[in-house]
Each structure stands twice: as structure tokens, then as C-alpha cells.
Amino acid sequence: MTAAATGLHDFTVVTNESVADGLMRVVLSAPDVAFQMEAGQFLNVAVPGDASQILRIPLSFSHADAKAGTIEIVYAVVGDGTRRLSLMSPGDASTVVAPCGNPWPLVEGSRRACVVAGGVGITTVVACARMLAEAGVSFDAVVGAQTAGRLWGVDVLEGLGAGSVSVTTDDGTAGRRGFTTDALADLLAQGSYDVVYACGPEVMMAGVARLCRDAGVACRVSMERMMCCGFGACGTCNVAMADGTYKSCCKDGPVFGAEEVAW
Amino acid sequence: MGEISAGDKNVGDKNVSAKSVGMAVDLGGVRMQNPVNTASGTFAFGSVFEGFFDVSRLGAITLKGCSAEPWPGNPAPRMCEVPSGMMNTVGLANPGVAGMVEQYGEYLAGLEGRGCRVIVQAAGHSVEEYVAAVELIEELCPWASGVEMNISCPNIARGGALVGGTPESAAEVVRAVRPRVSRPLLVKMAPVRVPEIARACEAEGADALSLINTINGMSIDVRTRRSRLSKPTGGVSGPAIHAIAVRMVWEAAQAVKIPINGMGGVATWRDAAEMILAGATSVTVGTASFYDPTCAADIVDGLAAWAAEQDASDINELIGAFEC
Ligand SMILES: Cc1cc2nc3c(=O)[nH]c(=O)nc-3n(C[C@H](O)[C@H](O)[C@H](O)COP(=O)(O)OP(=O)(O)OC[C@H]3O[C@@H](n4cnc5c(N)ncnc54)[C@H](O)[C@@H]3O)c2cc1C
Ligand SMILES: Cc1cc2nc3c(=O)[nH]c(=O)nc-3n(C[C@H](O)[C@H](O)[C@H](O)COP(=O)(O)O)c2cc1C
Ligand code: FES
Numbered sequence: 001m002t003a004a005a006t007g008l009h010d011f012t013v014v015t016n017e018s019v020a021d022g023l024m025r026v027v028l029s030a031p032d033v034a035f036q037m038e039a040g041q042f043l044n045v046a047v048p049g050d051a052s053q054i055l056r057i058p059l060s061f062s063h064a065d066a067k068a069g070t071i072e073i074v075y076a077v078v079g080d081g082t083r084r085l086s087l088m089s090p091g092d093a094s095t096v097v098a099p100c101g102n103p104w105p106l107v108e109g110s111r112r113a114c115v116v117a118g119g120v121g122i123t124t125v126v127a128c129a130r131m132l133a134e135a136g137v138s139f140d141a142v143v144g145a146q147t148a149g150r151l152w153g154v155d156v157l158e159g160l161g162a163g164s165v166s167v168t169t170d171d172g173t174a175g176r177r178g179f180t181t182d183a184l185a186d187l188l189a190q191g192s193y194d195v196v197y198a199c200g201p202e203v204m205m206a207g208v209a210r211l212c213r214d215a216g217v218a219c220r221v222s223m224e225r226m227m228c229c230g231f232g233a234c235g236t237c238n239v240a241m242a243d244g245t246y247k248s249c250c251k252d253g254p255v256f257g258a259e260e261v262a263w
Numbered sequence: 264m265g266e267i268s269a270g271d272k273n274v275g276d277k278n279v280s281a282k283s284v285g286m287a288v289d290l291g292g293v294r295m296q297n298p299v300n301t302a303s304g305t306f307a308f309g310s311v312f313e314g315f316f317d318v319s320r321l322g323a324i325t326l327k328g329c330s331a332e333p334w335p336g337n338p339a340p341r342m343c344e345v346p347s348g349m350m351n352t353v354g355l356a357n358p359g360v361a362g363m364v365e366q367y368g369e370y371l372a373g374l375e376g377r378g379c380r381v382i383v384q385a386a387g388h389s390v391e392e393y394v395a396a397v398e399l400i401e402e403l404c405p406w407a408s409g410v411e412m413n414i415s416c417p418n419i420a421r422g423g424a425l426v427g428g429t430p431e432s433a434a435e436v437v438r439a440v441r442p443r444v445s446r447p448l449l450v451k452m453a454p455v456r457v458p459e460i461a462r463a464c465e466a467e468g469a470d471a472l473s474l475i476n477t478i479n480g481m482s483i484d485v486r487t488r489r490s491r492l493s494k495p496t497g498g499v500s501g502p503a504i505h506a507i508a509v510r511m512v513w514e515a516a517q518a519v520k521i522p523i524n525g526m527g528g529v530a531t532w533r534d535a536a537e538m539i540l541a542g543a544t545s546v547t548v549g550t551a552s553f554y555d556p557t558c559a560a561d562i563v564d565g566l567a568a569w570a571a572e573q574d575a576s577d578i579n580e581l582i583g584a585f586e587c
Contacts, residue, residue, distance in 0.1 A: 005314030008556055046554065052346045054501060054530075054554050097556060226340045228349060228553040232311040235304065235327070235353045236342035246335055246356065251311075 004036040006100055006231040012093045014070060016086070021149035022077055023120065024086050025062075031069030033098050037061060039127035040104035040222060040255050043071070044097040044230035049084040056097060057081045058227045058250070060124035060199075062156075074152060076120040100230040101254045104128045106135055107218055110194035113139040114187055115157075116180050116208055118200020119146070122153040124222050126160075128197045133160045140191065141165045142183045144200065148174035181207035188215045195220065198258075209258035219258035225249040281567040285577035288322065290545045291470030291522050292447035293380050293409040295322030298539065298578060299563045302526050302549030303328050303384040303413060303451065304353065305500075306559075308367040309374060315556040319377035320563055322545060325473075326363065326371075328386035328413045331395035333359035343482050343491035348501030348528070349550060350480055352494045355386050355416060360399040372406035380408040382449065386416055387426070390439045397443050410444050412436070415453035415476040425453050430463035437467035449473050449524060457511045458518035465519040472515055473524040473547070475508045501550040502528040509541050516542025516583055530558060532565020539566075542583040 011030035019025045037043075044056040063072040077086050088094075104127070107113075113132055117125035122143060132139045141162045145151045147169055157165050166183040167175025176183060181204065184196070188211055198208040199222040212219035225237040232251035239249050240262040247253065247260075286297040300323040306312065309324045318324065336356020343350050358366065360383075371381045383400050387393035393412060400410055414427025414436055427433040427450070437450060447470040452460055454475040461472055477498025482491040490496075508527020516523050525543025529535050530551035538546045546566075548559040555561075570578050 006311070007314045053344065054347060054550075055344050055349060056554050226342050228342055228351075228550075229556075231314075231556070233305060233307045233556075234342070234351070234553055235307070235336070235356050236340075236351055238336065238339050238341060238356070240338065 004099055006097060007033070009033040009096050009098060010093060011096055013088045013090050015090060016088050019074065020152045023074060023150060023152050024077060025072060025074045026085065026088070028071045028073070028096070029069055030071055030096060033096065034064050034069045034071050035066035037064035037071060037099050038103035039131035040124055041099040041101050042124075042230070042254060043073070044100055044227070045085070046094045046096070047081050047085045047088070048092075048094055049087065050080065053081060053084075055228055056230065057085065058100070058230050060127070060222070062123045062126040063130065064127075074120065074123040074126075097230055101250055102252070104131060104197055104220060104222070104255055106131070106137070107195040110137055112191065112193050113137050114142065114184065114191065114193045114196045115139055116142045116184055116196060116198040116200070117153065118144045118180050118204040121199030121201075121222070124199050125197065126153050126156055129157055129160045129162065138163055140187060142168065142180045142187065144168040144180035144204070145174070146170045179207070180204055181211060184208060185211055188212070188217065193217050198222075205258070206263035209261070209263055212258060220255055221258050221261065222254045223249050223256060223261070224254065279571040279574055279576050281564070281571040284567045284570040284575065285579070286567055288544050288579060289522070290323070290409070290447070290524055291449065293323060293382065293471070295380050295545060296378055297322040297563050298545045298566065299535070299559055300382070300524060300545045300547040301325055301552065301559055302547045303411065305549040305552050308363060308371065310367060310370050312552070312556060316560040319374060319379045320560050321379050323380035323382055323408070324374070325382040325411055325547065326384050327357055328355050328384040329357045329360045329363050329396065330355070330386045331360060331392060331399050333357060333362055334386070338493040340491065340493055343497075345480070345482055345499065346503060348499055348503030350482055350492060350497035350499050351477070352492045352497040357386065360396060360403055364403045368404070368406070375406045375408065381406065382409040382411050383407045384411045384413055384451070385440075386413050388416060389418060390436050393426075393436055393440050394443060397440050401443065401445060407446065409447040409449055411449040411451050411473055412440055413451040413476070415451060425455070427453055427460060428455060430456065430459045433460045434463040434467050437464050437469055441468040447471065451476060452515075454478050454507070454511055457514045461515040461518045465521050469521060471522045471524055471544070472519065473526065474515055475504070475511050475527045478504050478507065500528070502530055504528045505534055509537050512538055512543050513541040513585065529562070530555065532562045532569055535562045535566055536569050536581075539578070539581050540583070540585040542585070544582055
């Protein structure tokens with residue numbers, strides 16, 4: 001499989017709506033690139049509205065529909081750029097640099113997987129689950145959020161055929177009170193997974209990595225870094241590796257083997 | 264991106280068409296098909312831009328600074344955004360000259376063959392390290408049209424003071440490197456004491472001067488009271504520094520006879536034209552390539568259209584044509 005070259009593509013907004021507290025879902029019409037996107041890759045999005053904010057915003061996607069030519073992105077409104085994105089209306093146009101980065105890998109011979117999402121990490125985890133479903137790999141899911149109002153994706157994962165979806169919230173307002181790692185520890189104790197895929201806050205992924213290492217289960221994580229370009233031009237998105245070197249989050253990642261990363 | 268497009272035949276009813284404008288420039292012996300270059304550290308080693316446009320359309324590209332040995336660079340976070348710009352503390356992370364040649368040598372030799380000049384940049388923390396880097400470049404990069412020495416690196420032996428921070432220290436390192444470089448030698452200056460350091464570099468035999476490098480800045484997260492970078496300070500780049508850069512290019516052009524490779528916040532053909540009027544022979548695109556990856560190629564077209572509009576049959580007529 002050779003990945004498509006990263007290029008510059010136009011998009012228009014199809015819909016942009018709130019799906020949970022502080023979480024929005026935007027659907028972009030981008031027929032030139034939607035068919036090239038593979039689960040785990042991301043887009044670097046130019047968000048108009050403030051000429052003094054020059055850089056693009058890196059965002060993963062939850063669903064790229066090659067037939068419809070659309071890309072669905074679930075994003076958290078955390079700062080000025082994502083606030084401007086939340087104000088884009090159907091028909092508004094801009095550009096993306098995409099596809100960026102490497103896809104989630106299907107681990108050879110794996111038949112049972114577990115996907116773990118913390119916070120807005122759910123976006124790329126949903127894409128991962130769709131990839132697993134299409135490849136016939138059965139999977140369970142763990143979804144964590146701060147509080148019930150910020151949860152998204154449970155029904156989507158169920159719709160994709162998840163064996164089970166375990167929900168955790170920091171405050172106990174939905175599912176189990178605690179962290180995704182608490183739920184994953186129990187699942188690892190019962191289940192016989194071949195591989196775990198995780199995206200969420202770095203402390204969460206570090207915890208997932210530790211649990212998987214102790215259980216002897218392969219683990220893949222999707223990392224985030226502050227980024228400028230998203231295609232290997234600037235060298236600002238370094239991730240420290242266990243062997244003492246740095247790798248580029250946008251070009252070598254964002255998906256890494258959990259054992260490669262210096263947590 | 265601008266309103267003038269190269270396709271326009273007679274912009275502003277003038278006698279020259281954009282297509283007929285002579286665009287070739289000579290940057291101290293680096294013969295470029297047009298004045299547009301890319302800034303070290305903002306264009307990697309060129310190849311990642313081929314998905315956006317045909318890189319061989321540019322006059323030149325300048326590679327990420329390479330040292331004799333690989334350098335790991337600074338921890339994350341290495342960048343943050345500031346109004347109309349960004350800050351970085353990459354710390355000159357690079358694979359070393361040999362690592363660069365192994366990965367990109369074939370592509371770069373090919374790019375030279377396609378008509379785009381390749382300028383290799385040397386980095387070092389001491390006079391000895393610069394000498395080691397240029398000696399490796401001489402040996403391993405026969406395809407390169409020029410060598411640029413980045414004297415905006417911290418000198419480890421001098422407590423981190425810039426290698427090129429004073430006319431004396433700049434002269435010392437250019438003097439040591441000059442006899443070892445058989446090709447045109449460009450010196451990439453820090454944005455400090457521009458006229459004096461420019462003259463010192465010229466006196467030691469530099470063929471051209473590149474400026475400006477990033478301007479040191481700070482950005483503090485007021486909640487955590489920490490730097491938004493992994494270091495207290497970082498280099499500011501992008502449109503935020505453009506007006507300062509134009510002034511410094513103009514000062515350098517007044518101070519020396521060797522050509523100037525002007526940069527700092529160039530994002531449109533207009534910014535590039537300003538640099539040329541201020542006295543730059545070539546214009547270099549940096550940070551803008553991160554968010555507008557086709558920017559450098561668009562500027563090639565925009566400059567030709569602007570020259571035609573100015574009734575210049577050759578872009579060289581406009582170098583330093585600023586009237587005050
Ligand atoms: C590969 C990748 C994929 C991503 N996918 C998604 C996604 O699917 N959905 C989503 O909501 N977010 C995603 N992010 C994070 C998203 O890029 C940031 O939230 C966004 O850039 C913030 O921009 P802003 O201007 O709104 O916030 P700013 O005002 O710039 O910052 C607000 C807060 O967000 C943090 N932040 C800023 N940039 C980043 C970044 N690049 N990575 C992580 N945190 C950042 C800042 O540290 C700060 O705490 C992804 C990031 C990366 C690197
Ligand atoms: C991420 C980044 C890395 C850079 N790396 C180098 C470098 O290795 N050597 C160098 O001389 N300048 C380096 N620079 C400075 C640029 O070459 C240029 O001088 C500066 O950014 C000003 O131009 P701009 O505003 O168009 O970016 C770097 C700049 C950035 C933003
Ligand atoms: S974001 Fe520029 S190299 Fe990764």
C-alpha cells in the first residue's frame with residue numbers, strides 16, 4: 001500500500017453542528033481527497049475568519065465517505081481556531097492539506113481488538129473501528145469523557161458492531177466513574193485481545209501502553225503535537241522515542257507502536 | 264493569491280507582458296532562473312513539496328541547516344502561534360550532512376538537473392564544527408550550486424552567544440570557512456547589527472548575504488506561567504516580522520556590494536516585490552510555505568506580472584529601485 005501524496009484541496013462545509021457539550025461535528029465536501037483518506041490519517045485545515053491567525057489546524061476524521069466525497073470531523077472547541085471553525089456555515093469554503101500522516105495499521109493475524117478513546121480522541125478511534133469492522137476484525141470499545149454531557153460516539157461504535165462499549169466518566173455521570181484505563185484493565189483480564197488501539201490525552205495513552213505491555217498485547221497509539229505544516233516541512237512536531245531519538249508526529253506518526261514511544 | 268496574475272498579458276496597459284520579463288538573477292554566482300528561493304528549515308529537503316507543485320519551477324531551494332554530526336534538537340513543544348506569525352525552538356535538529364545526502368542526495372541532484380538551484384546550509388556550534396560541516400558538504404554534495412553558512416547558531420564555547428552576533432565573531436567564522444568552499448558562499452545573518460556584520464562578511468569573501476533569520480521572542484502561558492515552548496525564548500517568523508526584515512535588507516543593501524537574499528515574512532508577491540525594491544536580488548519564502556504550501560510557486564508568477572506592470576523588461580531593473 002502506497003499512501004497518497006499530501007496535497008492542497010478545496011472543501012465546502014456541508015453541515016456543522018453541536019453533538020455534545022463543547023463538541024462539534026463538521027462534514028466537509030472534499031471529493032478530491034475524501035477517497036484518499038485512510039483511517040488514522042489527518043487533515044490540516046485552514047479556518048478563515050482571522051487574518052492574524054495564519055496557521056492551519058490539524059484534525060483527525062471519524063468518517064471519510066469516498067462515494068459521497070465527504071469527510072466527517074468531530075472536534076472540541078478549545079481555543080480561537082476551533083471557535084472560528086464552529087462558526088463556519090454550510091456552503092463556506094476553504095482548503096485542507098491532506099492526507100497527512102500514516103493510517104492505523106491492521107495488525108497481521110489479529111482477530112480481536114479493543115479500541116480506547118479518551119475525550120476528543122474518539123474521532124480517530126471511530127475511524128479505526130470502522131476500518132476494523134470492514135476488515136472483519138471483531139472489537140470491543142472503551143470510551144471515556146470528563147462528564148456525561150461531553151460523551152459522543154457510543155451509538156456509532158455500537159452501530160459499527162462493537163462487541164461491547166464500556167463508558168467511563170471522570171465524575172461518574174455516565175457509565176463507570178473513573179478512567180478508561182480502569183475499564184481496559186478489566187477487559188484485558190477477561191478478553192484475549194490481539195491488539196489495542198488508543199487515542200486520547202497523553203497520560204491516558206501512557207496508561208494504556210503500560211497495561212498492554214504488562215498483558216503482552218500489541219498496542220498502537222495516535223499522538224498529538226503542536227504542528228505547523230503537517231507534512232514534514234518544519235520539524236516542530238517531534239515525539240520522543242524510547243530509543244532516545246525523536247520522530248516526526250506528522251510524517252512518521254501520528255500512529256506509533258506504544259512500545260516505541262518514551263512515555 | 265494576488266490580483267495580478269501571470270496570465271495577464273498587458274497588466275496596466277504597459278508594453279511588457281509577464282511572459283517576456285527576464286526573470287533570471289545571479290545571487291553571487293548562484294545563477295537562478297527566477298528570484299524565488301525557500302528558507303532553510305521551512306522547506307525540509309524539498310521533496311515533501313512535490314505533492315503541491317513542481318519544485319523545479321523555483322529559482323532555488325535552501326536546505327535545512329545540516330551539521331557534520333546529526334543533531335537531535337530541542338524537546339517538544341517546539342512551536343507556538345503568535346499574532347501574524349509563529350515561534351519555534353526546533354534547535355537545528357538535523358540528520359547530519361551524510362544522513363541528508365543518503366536520504367535526499369539523489370532527489371536533490373535531480374532537482375539541479377531540472378533547473379532549480381540547490382543551496383546546502385551548514386550549521387555549527389563553533390568554528391571547528393562549521394569547518395567540519397562545509398568539508399563534508401564539499402565532499403558529499405557535488406550537485407549543490409551554493410553553500411549557505413548559518414551564523415545565527417549559538418556558540419557553545421562562548422556561553423551560547425551567537426556565532427555571528429558581532430562583526431568580529433562573524434568575520435572569524437567566515438574567514439575559516441571561505442577557503443574551504445569552492446562554490447558560492449552565502450552567509451545567513453542574524454537580525455542584529457546588520458550593516459556592520461554585513462560589511463565584515465563581505466570583507467572576508469562572502470559571495471552573498473541571506474537575511475533575516477528569526478527574531479528572538481517570548482510567549483508565556485499566563486495560566487501555567489510557563490513558556491509556550493520547551494525553552495524560555497524562540498525565534499519569531501512570519502508576516503509579523505516582515506516590515507523589520509525589509510528595513511534590514513535595505514540597510515544591508517546600502518552597506519555592501521555583494522547581492523542580498525532577502526527574507527522575513529514573505530507570503531505574497533507584494534512582500535517579495537518589496538524585498539526586491541529594498542535591494543534583494545533573490546527573495547526567500549519561509550513560514551508561509553507551512554500554511555500556504557504553493558506560496559513560493561505563486562510568487563514566481565506574481566513577480567513576473569508585477570515586473571511587467573512596472574514596465575520592466577527584466578526583473579534585475581527593479582532590484583534596489585526603491586525611491587525615498
Ligand atoms: C494529528 C492531530 C489530530 C487531531 N485531531 C483532532 C480531532 O479530531 N478533534 C479535535 O478536536 N482536536 C484534534 N486535534 C487537536 C487540535 O488540533 C487542537 O485542539 C487545535 O489545533 C486547537 O486550536 P485552537 O486555535 O482552537 O486552540 P489554541 O488556542 O491554539 O489552543 C487551545 C488549547 O489547545 C491546545 N492545542 C493547540 N494545538 C494543539 C495541537 N496541535 N494538538 C493538541 N493540542 C493542541 C493548546 O495547548 C491549548 O491548550 C488534533 C491534533 C493533532 C496534532
Ligand atoms: C521552523 C523553522 C525552522 C528554521 N530553521 C532554520 C535553519 O535551520 N537555519 C536557518 O538559517 N534558518 C532557519 N529558520 C529561519 C528561516 O530560514 C527564516 O530566516 C525565518 O523564518 C524568516 O523568514 P520567514 O518569516 O519567511 O519564515 C527556521 C525557521 C522556522 C520557522
Ligand atoms: S508539523 Fe511540520 S514537520 Fe510535522
